[in-house]
Amino acid sequence: MPPLRRVPFHPIRPLTHVGRVMLCIALSLFAAILTLAWSPARADDAEARKGESPYFFIDNGAPGTDRLPLKSTAVDVRISGVIADVTVTQHYRNEGQRPIEARYVFPGSTQAAIYAMNVRLGNRLLSARIREKQQARIEYDNAKREGKTSALLEQHRSNVFEMNVANILPGDDVAVELRYTELLVPTDAQYGFVFPTVVGPRYGSPSAADAAGRPAWAATPYLRAGVDSSTAFDLKLRVDAPIAVKDIRSSSHEIQVQGADTAHAVVTLADATKASNNRDFILSYRLAGDRIASGLMLYRGDDQTGGENFFLAMVEPPKAVPLQQVSPRDYIFVVDISGSMHGYPLDTAKVLMQNLIGGLRPSDTFNVMLFSGSSRMLAPSSVPATRANIERAVQALTQTSGGGGTEIVPALRRVAELPKPADLSRSVIVVTDGYVTVESEVFQLVRRHLNEFNVFAFGIGSSVNRALIEGLARAGQGEAFVVTKPAEAAAQAERLRRMIDSPVLTQLKARFDGLDVYDVEPAALPDVLGGRPVVLQGKWRSQPGVPASGRLLLDGRAADGPWHQELLVAGHEDQTSSALRHLWARQRIAALGDQESLVGGNAEKEAITALGLKYSLLTPYTSFIAVDEVVRNPNPSLAPTVDQPLPLPQGVAETALGAEVPSTPEPAAWLALLVVVGVAGVALQRRRAAVVA
Amino acid sequence: MGTVLSTSATGRWLGRFEAMPPLAWLGLQAVALWPHWRWAAGRLADGSDDPLGLAAVVVLLGWVVWQAHGLRGNARPGWLMGSGALTLLATVSQAVAPPLAGALLAALALACGWRAIAPSGQATLPLAGLAVLSLPVVSSLQFYAGFPLRLVTAQCSTWLLQLAGRVAERSGTAMVVDGHLVIVDAPCSGVQMVWMAYFCACAMALLGGLRERSFIRRLPLVGALVLGGNVLRNTVLVALESRGPLADAWHQGIGLAVLAMVCAVVTMLMREARDAAPQ
Numbered sequence: 001m002p003p004l005r006r007v008p009f010h011p012i013r014p015l016t017h018v019g020r021v022m023l024c025i026a027l028s029l030f031a032a033i034l035t036l037a038w039s040p041a042r043a044d045d046a047e048a049r050k051g052e053s054p055y056f057f058i059d060n061g062a063p064g065t066d067r068l069p070l071k072s073t074a075v076d077v078r079i080s081g082v083i084a085d086v087t088v089t090q091h092y093r094n095e096g097q098r099p100i101e102a103r104y105v106f107p108g109s110t111q112a113a114i115y116a117m118n119v120r121l122g123n124r125l126l127s128a129r130i131r132e133k134q135q136a137r138i139e140y141d142n143a144k145r146e147g148k149t150s151a152l153l154e155q156h157r158s159n160v161f162e163m164n165v166a167n168i169l170p171g172d173d174v175a176v177e178l179r180y181t182e183l184l185v186p187t188d189a190q191y192g193f194v195f196p197t198v199v200g201p202r203y204g205s206p207s208a209a210d211a212a213g214r215p216a217w218a219a220t221p222y223l224r225a226g227v228d229s230s231t232a233f234d235l236k237l238r239v240d241a242p243i244a245v246k247d248i249r250s251s252s253h254e255i256q257v258q259g260a261d262t263a264h265a266v267v268t269l270a271d272a273t274k275a276s277n278n279r280d281f282i283l284s285y286r287l288a289g290d291r292i293a294s295g296l297m298l299y300r301g302d303d304q305t306g307g308e309n310f311f312l313a314m315v316e317p318p319k320a321v322p323l324q325q326v327s328p329r330d331y332i333f334v335v336d337i338s339g340s341m342h343g344y345p346l347d348t349a350k351v352l353m354q355n356l357i358g359g360l361r362p363s364d365t366f367n368v369m370l371f372s373g374s375s376r377m378l379a380p381s382s383v384p385a386t387r388a389n390i391e392r393a394v395q396a397l398t399q400t401s402g403g404g405g406t407e408i409v410p411a412l413r414r415v416a417e418l419p420k421p422a423d424l425s426r427s428v429i430v431v432t433d434g435y436v437t438v439e440s441e442v443f444q445l446v447r448r449h450l451n452e453f454n455v456f457a458f459g460i461g462s463s464v465n466r467a468l469i470e471g472l473a474r475a476g477q478g479e480a481f482v483v484t485k486p487a488e489a490a491a492q493a494e495r496l497r498r499m500i501d502s503p504v505l506t507q508l509k510a511r512f513d514g515l516d517v518y519d520v521e522p523a524a525l526p527d528v529l530g531g532r533p534v535v536l537q538g539k540w541r542s543q544p545g546v547p548a549s550g551r552l553l554l555d556g557r558a559a560d561g562p563w564h565q566e567l568l569v570a571g572h573e574d575q576t577s578s579a580l581r582h583l584w585a586r587q588r589i590a591a592l593g594d595q596e597s598l599v600g601g602n603a604e605k606e607a608i609t610a611l612g613l614k615y616s617l618l619t620p621y622t623s624f625i626a627v628d629e630v631v632r633n634p635n636p637s638l639a640p641t642v643d644q645p646l647p648l649p650q651g652v653a654e655t656a657l658g659a660e661v662p663s664t665p666e667p668a669a670w671l672a673l674l675v676v677v678g679v680a681g682v683a684l685q686r687r688r689a690a691v692v693a
Numbered sequence: 694m695g696t697v698l699s700t701s702a703t704g705r706w707l708g709r710f711e712a713m714p715p716l717a718w719l720g721l722q723a724v725a726l727w728p729h730w731r732w733a734a735g736r737l738a739d740g741s742d743d744p745l746g747l748a749a750v751v752v753l754l755g756w757v758v759w760q761a762h763g764l765r766g767n768a769r770p771g772w773l774m775g776s777g778a779l780t781l782l783a784t785v786s787q788a789v790a791p792p793l794a795g796a797l798l799a800a801l802a803l804a805c806g807w808r809a810i811a812p813s814g815q816a817t818l819p820l821a822g823l824a825v826l827s828l829p830v831v832s833s834l835q836f837y838a839g840f841p842l843r844l845v846t847a848q849c850s851t852w853l854l855q856l857a858g859r860v861a862e863r864s865g866t867a868m869v870v871d872g873h874l875v876i877v878d879a880p881c882s883g884v885q886m887v888w889m890a891y892f893c894a895c896a897m898a899l900l901g902g903l904r905e906r907s908f909i910r911r912l913p914l915v916g917a918l919v920l921g922g923n924v925l926r927n928t929v930l931v932a933l934e935s936r937g938p939l940a941d942a943w944h945q946g947i948g949l950a951v952l953a954m955v956c957a958v959v960t961m962l963m964r965e966a967r968d969a970a971p972q
Contacts, residue, residue, distance in 0.1 A: 662873075662938065664930035665880035667948035669743050675953050676889045677748075680896055683960035687901065 054201035054657050057221035057645035066096035069168060070104055070644045072232035073277065075195055079184065079239045081293050082314060083579050084193060086112070088178045094168040099633045101144065101166045104644040105220045107196035110159045110466045112180040113586035114618035119151045119165075119626040120175040128153070128626035130616045132609055136623035140164065147633035151176050153624040156217045157439060158590070159467040160199055161618070167633040181579040185314070188495075188531035189290040190247075197233060197277040200435045200463050200649045201340065201656045203406040215437050221645040225654045228275035229647040235281055237267040244288040251484060252282040252462065261288075278647040279462035282484070292316055292533060296572040298540065298548050299580045306614075309548075310580035311517065313536040315565055317504045317528045318558050328363040329425045329500070330382050331356075332415055332453070335397070336432035336460075338372040340656030342402030345461045349431050351486040352458060353397050355493035356429060360385035367418075368393050371411035372404035381419075403655060408432065409441050416449040426453040427500065430472055434465030435656065440597040442468065446475040447598050454478045456496055463649035474594065479529050499529045505556040505563060508534065514550025515569050516541040521587040528556075537584045548573055585615035593620070715764040715810040716757070722776065722806050726783055729799040732792045733829050742829035745888055749827035752896050756820070763812040772809035776802050793833055800824035816905045822895035831888055839882040840866070845920065847877040850928040859932065870935035877931075883923030886952055890919045893956045897963040911962050918962075922955040 059067050069092045076087040086109075092102050108114070117128035128151065131139065136152060143150035144166035151174070152164040168174055184191050202218040223229065239245050245265045248257045254270035267283060269276060287293065294316045301308045333356065335349060353368075360366055365382040366389075369375050378396050383389045412430075420426055436442075446455055455476020459469035464482050473480035479499055481492045505528035510520075520538035528534060534554065542548060552567040589611050592604040605621050612622030633639060648656065666672065723730070736742045779802030786795035804821035811817070843866040851868055854861035862869045867876045894915045898908045929947055933939050 661876050662934040663876045663878045663881055664927045664934065665878075665944060665948075666883065666885045666926075667945045667952065669745060669885060671945060671949055672885060672889055672952055673745065673748055675949050676893050676956050679953055679956040680893055680960060683897065683957075683964065684900060687964060 052216060052219050053204050054218060054220050054222055056654075056657060057223055064097035065640055065642065066094050066100060067642055068230050068644065069094055069100060069102040069165075069642055070231045072234070073197075075233075075235040075237075075281075077193065077195070077235070077237040079193065079237065079241075081241065081297075082184050082186075082191075082312075083577070083583070084182045084184055085579065086180050086182065086195070088180075090163065090176045090178075092165050092168055092172075092174040092176065094170050094172050097170050099167055099169045099636070099639040101164065101639055101641045102168060102644060103641055104163045104165075105156075105199055105217050105646070106161055106163065107199045107463070108159050108161055108180070109182055109194060109196065110470055111182045111586070112159075113182065113582040114153075114155075114161075114178055114180040114624075115582045115616050116179040117151070117153055117624040117626060118177045119149075119628075120177065121149055121172070121628060124628070126151075126626040126628055128624040130613055130618070130622050131625050132613070133621050133623045136625040139625050139627065140166065143167075143627040145636055147631045147636040148628050149174065149630075149632055150625065150627040153178065153618060155618050155620050155623070156215060157467050158471075158593070159196065159465070160217065162217055167636055167639060169632055181582050183312070183535070183583050185533060185535055186292045189286060189292050191285050191287070191292075193237065193283045194466070195235065195281040196463060196466070197279065197281065198463050198646050198649050200433060200461070200465060200652060202435050202437045202465075203338065203340065204437055205405065205407060205409075218437050221643050222657060223645050223647045225648050225652070227647065229277055229645075231277060231644075232272070233269075233277035234272045235269055237283065239265045239267070239285065241287055242293065243291065245285050246288055248283070248285040250281065250283050251488070252279050255283070275647070279650040280464070280484075294533060296552060296567050296569060297577050297580060298569065298573045299577045300542055300548075300573055300575065301581070305578065305581060308581070309540045309542050310584050311515075311536075311538055311540050312577075312580050312583065313510075313534075313552055313567065315534040315536075315552075315554055315567065317531075317533060318563055327425065328361070328365070329427055330420070331360065331364060331366040331385075332382070332418065332426065332428045333357070333366065333368045334411055334415060334428060334430045334432075335368060335370050336372070336406060336408070336430075337370045337400050337402050337404075338406040338435075338656075339403050339658060340406065340433055340435045340652055341460065342653040342655040344651035344653075345433055346400070346402045348483055348486045348489060349458075349460045350397050352431060352460070352483055352489035352493060354394050355490050356496065357385070357390050357393055359493060359497050360390065362386060366393070368397070369411060369415060370397075370400060371407060372402070373407055374404075375407070375411040375414055402653075406432070406436050408436055409438055409445060412442060412445050416445065416452065420452060427478070428453045428455045428476065429458065429496070430455060431458045431460060432468070433461040433652075434459055434468035436465070436468065439465075439468050439471055440600075443471050443475040443594070443597040444600060446472060450475075450477065456499075457481070458483055458492065461649060462651050471594075471597075475597075477526060479532075495531070499531075502559060504528045504531075505534070505558055508554065508556035510534070510536055510552065510554050512540075512550055512552055512569075515548060515552075519584075519588070521584065521591055523591070537580070537587050539584065581615060582617060585611050585617055589617065589619050715766060715768065716761055718768075719757075719803070719806050719810065722780060723803060725780060726799040726802065728787060729783060729792070729796040733796055733827075736829040736832075742832045743885075745831060745885075745892075746827040746829055749823045749892060749895075752899075753820070753823050753827060756899060757807070760812065760815075764810045765812065768809040772805050776805035776809055779805055793828070793830070796828050797825060800828055814902075816898065816903055816908060818905045818908050819895040819898035819903065822891065823899065826888060826892050826895065831884060834887065835879055835882060835884045838887075839879050839884055842882040842884065842887075842920075842923070843877045843879070846881070846883060846924050846927050849924040850877075850931055853924070853928045854932060857932070859935070861931075868931055870931055873935040875931045875934045877927060881927060883919060883926075886923055886926075886955065887916075887919050889952060890915050890922075890955055890959055893959045894963060897960050901963055903963055908963075914962060915959055918955050918958055922951050926951040 070090060071093045072091045074089045078085045094100055119126040119128065133154065140150055140152040147167055149167045154162045156162060163176060165174055165176065184193060201222055204218055241263050244261050244263055246261050248260055248265055248267060253276055256268050256270050257265060259265040294314050297312045299310045333353065335353065337346060341349065357366060362385055364385045366385050367382040368378040378393055415428055455472055456478040457469045457472040457480050459466060459482040462484055470480045483489050483492050508525040508528065510525060517538050517540045520536060525534065540548065548569050550569045554565045556563045589608050592608050596604040608619050609621040612619035618624060737744045779798055783795050783798035783802055786798055801821060804817060804824045807820060808817040847863050847866050847868055851861045851863040854870055860871050867874060926948055930944060933943065
């Protein structure tokens with residue numbers, strides 16, 4: 001046998017038992033390292049369809065993304081006579097490492113005529129243009145895709161707006177400035193200015209499959225109850241009146257007043273560092289002698305403004321005189337006991353209801369409907385307002401606690417179907433925070449049953465949906481009230497009683513003598529219920545160089561007989577009141593909106609769009625858009641959209657975002673595993689013991 | 694006679710491969726299937742599935758280590774070929790099938806590979822069951838079986854409550870008991886109990902040396918036990934919830950007690966089967 005060649009190294013010997021185990025472990029570790037080195041699969045929900053309901057904010061975004069881009073909101077208000085000019089500046093700053101698109105849903109006054117928007121990007125100023133809504137959205141999306149910084153302002157409701165700011169680069173400070181004007185109409189000689197700061201969480205009915213019932217804007221993140229917004233808020237307000245301003249108060253915020261009891265007062269927040277953007281800013285004041293700034297204002301247009309002339313008339317009504325004989329009425333109280341009313345708002349509503357029901361006359365009849373996801377009447381039919389019935393109703397109310405949805409349309413439909421004797425006057429009193437998205441359906445329903453009842457609406461809470469409350473009252477030819485705290489309940493209930501018992505002016509008619517007017521708003525004057533002036537707006541035709549002249553004649557029927565008032569036109573031309581253009585257009589758009597909600601659909605879309613474009617106003621069909629021409633973001637597709645979270649309105653509980661329905665979940669997985677291991681271990685131990693035995 | 698050593702390079706490497714322990718071959722097979730394990734690990738890492746499978750992995754690894762000394766040097770050709778075919782299928786499936794299907798094939802390929810080198814007389818099915826349970830199957834199970842389970846649970850609970858004199862009604866997977874709405878949603882479906890009970894059954898069968906035929910025969914009973922247990926758990930909790938809000942401790946306590954009962958019966962089932970099985 002030839003000799004074997006010498007091998008260069010020793011042969012591998014079979015592994016020992018321990019060696020095999022070690023090899024297995026080494027292989028396992030190798031596999032684990034491979035697994036970890038490879039980028040693991042990640043669940044990506046970026047393209048997932050967003051929910052259509054409000055939800056709680058969770059800061060779980062990708063690292064390097066600024067989830068709270070809105071750093072501050074500054075409000076500058078200048079009130080001159082009965083017109084407020086407001087500048088709102090929103091500062092967006094990206095403190096992350098990735099470019100972002102910011103989306104912010106914010107509220108506005110129901111009477112605001114937003115007429116301008118500017119964007120300050122560093123040292124550059126971009127002026128926004130008014131565009132048809134779809135066109136603006138297309139331009140914005142294109143600019144966003146191209147990497148240009150752009151801002152889009154859209155109106156979703158008369159008091160709900162959405163700001164989108166695309167391509168905010170890391171370190172950018174983008175200041176978006178909005179300007180609006182508003183007519184301040186006094187009540188009982190008291191002027192009020194309201195600046196809403198937060199949109200309350202809106203309930204979207206599960207049965208509403210359409211966009212109106214569950215609009216996308218309502219899917220907004222909210223901070224947990226008790227968590228303050230990180231957005232700073234500051235407000236400065238200046239009142240310039242012809243006479244001294246007195247009784248300047250805020251029921252919502254602590255304020256500092258300079259120049260009180262003078263004709264020029266300045267109001268600022270007492271402590272701007274305190275969280276103050278979780279409720280409406282409400283300011284009230286009076287003029288010396290409890291006068292109101294009544295009279296005529298005329299504006300003569302120039303070429304820049306299209307040559308149109310505008311007027312505004314505000315006429316003080318006669319003092320209310322209690323009627324000698326008040327006929328009995330039937331009252332249906334419709335009380336919202338949904339989740340958003342839970343706690344403080346419902347406590348306020350209970351106090352209000354005690355005052356409202358407690359003040360009924362024995363000859364009146366009443367019934368109470370409580371509604372949330374469903375509705376129930378306290379009695380099968382209206383009962384006399386006897387002490388026993390009132391106490392029973394109050395007791396039933398005090399036992400309720402808020403929870404569930406806000407199905408206001410079915411509730412009002414049920415009210416409309418209640419039988420009513422032909423000779424009985426019925427008033428429906430709606431008590432709600434208005435956190436719904438079905439405003440149009442509600443107004444449509446009320447208008448269709450206008451000959452059966454009139455509607456008074458009470459908004460309850462710190463950030464009431466005033467569009468619903470005021471719209472309900474307007475549609476139902478009643479009055480809107482807002483009660484922010486229990487202490488205000490008695491006064492507001494008394495105001496309603498006065499209003500119903502002492503209608504001020506009916507069959508009101510206005511005509512101009514010697515002045516050619518047209519496009520007058522409102523087309524038909526409603527009854528004046530009390531404490532509110534008659535307001536008339538419109539256009540007038542002029543001849544060059546000839547001053548306006550003539551008379552405004554108002555005729556109506558007051559409690560003590562016919563009422564007549566005249567206002568002279570001459571001498572009231574004022575070239576500084578160009579805001580009348582926007583105020584008139586805003587009023588006309590609101591009237592068209594009311595008409596649209598009556599017939600449904602987009603019947604007045606063309607007319608509203610034309611008005612918005614002509615007068616440069618934000619409307620449901622026109623939007624403001626500002627685009628920077630510089631491409632600043634090379635990878636715009638990688639910029640995530642960040643929804644700015646809103647604080648929960650003051651006093652509103654987390655149940656507003658939906659109460660938890662009980663379920664029967666299985667126990668925690670790790671506990672269950674421990675139990676299984678324990679049971680199996682005991683079984684194996686017993687088995688071993690049995691084998692040994 | 695002394696050891697015959699090959700002097701060529703190829704021959705030397707072949708010699709080294711032949712000298713590799715059977716467990717190393719299994720390890721190499723596992724490494725070959727690593728894309729599936731990577732996917733499974735990713736599912737656990739991103740939170741899209743419960744990490745329950747890790748418990749099955751621990752039991753499997755423990756079993757492998759325990760049995761490592763008795764492994765066959767010469768693999769069973771039939772099982773080896775089956776294991777190879779499944780490995781091939783698992784690899785191909787990456788391009789044509791959902792990741793979970795591929796991972797299931799990969800787990801079964803490993804189980805076959807183990808069977809090829811496992812000592813004689815060992816059951817493979819419990820081990821294959823554990824291999825399947827080690828994958829992220831809970832979410833998929835919830836997706837496909839969750840709703841039917843919830844429906845059946847809600848209906849059976851409704852009947853039980855009606856028998857007990859309560860006013861109960863089912864609407865979809867929600868129940869209204871004495872006017873109170875209680876939903877039987879995904880976390881109530883009993884899918885977790887399904888996993889736990891089958892994990893218990895597989896582990897007990899494996900550790901107890903249960904024969905495969907006995908194991909298969911008792912698997913449907915495990916399913917029935919789980920369904921009954923979940924109906925019982927749900928009924929008790931719904932009955933209590935309909936009387937007022939129930940603290941989480943009650944949910945945990947009742948759920949764990951029922952699970953313990955179900956698992957105890959499962960272990961008894963497996964033991965009795967083993968005792969009854971011919972030795």
